[in-house]
Amino acid sequence: MITKDQKKQIVQDLTEKAKAAKSVIFVDYKGISVKDVTDLKKQLRQAGVDYVVARKTLVDLALKNAGVDGTIRTLEGQVAVSFSNEDEVASAKIFDKFAKTNENLKMLAGILDGQMMDESQVKALAKIPSKEELLAKLVGSLKSPISGFANVLGGNLRGLVQVLNAIKEQKA
Numbered sequence: 001m002i003t004k005d006q007k008k009q010i011v012q013d014l015t016e017k018a019k020a021a022k023s024v025i026f027v028d029y030k031g032i033s034v035k036d037v038t039d040l041k042k043q044l045r046q047a048g049v050d051y052v053v054a055r056k057t058l059v060d061l062a063l064k065n066a067g068v069d070g071t072i073r074t075l076e077g078q079v080a081v082s083f084s085n086e087d088e089v090a091s092a093k094i095f096d097k098f099a100k101t102n103e104n105l106k107m108l109a110g111i112l113d114g115q116m117m118d119e120s121q122v123k124a125l126a127k128i129p130s131k132e133e134l135l136a137k138l139v140g141s142l143k144s145p146i147s148g149f150a151n152v153l154g155g156n157l158r159g160l161v162q163v164l165n166a167i168k169e170q171k172a
Contacts, residue, residue, distance in 0.1 A: 010054055014062030014081070017050055021083035024111040025091045025122060028077035029053070031104035040105075043094050048086040053078075063111070070116035075108045088112060089128050096126035 002010075018024060029037065044051045056073050059081055063070070072079060082091040092110065099105045110122040117125070129137070 007058060010058050011061045011065065014052065014054060014059060015065040017052070017083040018062055018066035018068065018111075021050075021085055021111075023084045023088040023091065023125070025082045025084070025095060026072055026075060026108045026110060027080050027082070027095055028075070028106040028108055029080045029104070030078045032102060036098075036102055040094070040098050043098070044082060044091060047090040047094060048084070049091045049094070050083040050085070051080060052083070053080045068111055068114055068116070070111075072109060077106070077108070079108065087131050089125055089130055092122055092126035093130065096123065 032040075041051050056075065056079055059079070060071050060073055063072070082095070084091040092107070095105065095107050099107065107119055107122045107126075109119060110117040110125065112125065
């Protein structure tokens with residue numbers, strides 16, 4: 001049995017994590033083996049995501065203290081919470097990938113920018129490319145015209161060299 005002081009400490013810890021998180025995802029983990037949960041936690045840790053199992057009432061109190069409108073008490077099943085501090089879509093992507101191989105994991109809801117999201121919005125969030133992927137696409141888009149311009153200039157120089165070689169061949 002958890003004492004009242006322990007509950008206060010849990011709520012305080014969850015409140016701090018909720019305030020610091022860029023996104024929060026709630027999942028139902030009922031029926032997942034310990035081995036699979038351990039693998040999932042490892043993947044989440046590598047992505048900078050905190051994974052916490054706590055009572056819904058304590059999570060609700062923490063969310064209220066963090067200034068989030070909404071409740072998770074109505075969510076079905078055993079609820080685990082993930083707090084993504086670095087990348088908004090990291091935890092959603094990991095859960096989505098994990099759910100494809102383990103049908104027992106269900107994404108229930110989430111929070112992004114202080115607003116509650118339902119299951120369909122969380123799944124849509126998982127489809128968004130990560131920040132690194134978007135930055136790589138941006139760099140590629142910016143680099144493409146410059147590379148094309150360099151190739152055009154190089155083509156003109158190659159043409160000039162070929163003409164000069166042809167003239168040299170004629171005179172020789």
